[in-house]
Amino acid sequence: MNLLPQYLFDHCVYKCYKDYKVWLDIGCGKGDFIFSQSIYSKEHDEKYCYVGSEIYLTAISKMIRRISDNNLNDIYIFPHDIRYLLSEEYMFDIITILFPDPWHKRRHHKRRIINAQFIKSLFSHLSQQGYLIIITDNQSYYENIQLLINTENIKYNFVNKDHSIISRVFDNLNTVFYKKALFNGNKIFSIFLQNV
Ligand SMILES: C[S@@+](CC[C@H](N)C(=O)[O-])C[C@H]1O[C@@H](n2cnc3c(N)ncnc32)[C@H](O)[C@@H]1O
Numbered sequence: 616m617n618l619l620p621q622y623l624f625d626h627c628v629y630k631c632y633k634d635y636k637v638w639l640d641i642g643c644g645k646g647d648f649i650f651s652q653s654i655y656s657k658e659h660d661e662k663y664c665y666v667g668s669e670i671y672l673t674a675i676s677k678m679i680r681r682i683s684d685n686n687l688n689d690i691y692i693f694p695h696d697i698r699y700l701l702s703e704e705y706m707f708d709i710i711t712i713l714f715p716d717p718w719h720k721r722r723h724h725k726r727r728i729i730n731a732q733f734i735k736s737l738f739s740h741l742s743q744q745g746y747l748i749i750i751t752d753n754q755s756y757y758e759n760i761q762l763l764i765n766t767e768n769i770k771y772n773f774v775n776k777d778h779s780i781i782s783r784v785f786d787n788l789n790t791v792f793y794k795k796a797l798f799n800g801n802k803i804f805s806i807f808l809q810n811v
Pocket of ligand 1: 641642644668670671674695698712714715716717728790793
């Protein structure tokens with residue numbers, strides 16, 4: 616049975632959750648991070664809706680199976696290139712990008728999803744006071760993202776290091792690429808910004 620339709624993120628879902636905070640995880644893989652955030656929301660009686668965006672079919676099908684097996688009703692999937700979703704008028708309260716594909720070789724840097732246009736697009740879909748969170752273990756990507764943010768005339772505040780959103784993210788950070796980074800002893804770089 617094709618289970619995907621009932622978990623697809625679209626305008627209907629967005630409208631149904633208008634009183635909820637919407638958390639978008641870009642390149643969510645098989646959804647480990649939003650699953651643990653969803654559990655956190657239930658434990659803390661929060662009104663959140665989670666959207667995982669992913670293009671890798673095997674990961675999408677694992678995520679669907681898991682949502683269905685666990686009877687979750689607050690996780691939805693956008694199974695296409697995130698740029699299509701960002702061409703629509705959705706607004707998000709939190710956007711996470713965890714370990715975006717680094718494209719290590721210099722000549723492949725142009726394939727990195729986070730570029731000037733993408734950063735501007737993310738901020739235009741971030742609600743007032745919303746958070747943009749990017750985590751990577753690739754130093755050159757991290758430095759490049761910081762440069763883009765500073766040169767694109769974006770209005771934001773850095774999130775204070777004691778803010779609960781930081782511990783909330785790191786306490787639930789359980790993704791495949793985070794585990795790989797830890798296993799390899801890589802340094803983790805993070806960017807926590809709040810839209811103003
Ligand atoms: C390095 S993996 C990280 C996966 C997961 N966030 C983690 O931390 O384990 C990057 C993911 O981004 C997905 N991805 C790449 N380009 C994308 C795009 N344009 N839209 C949505 N997902 C994308 C890839 O399929 C891949 O699963």
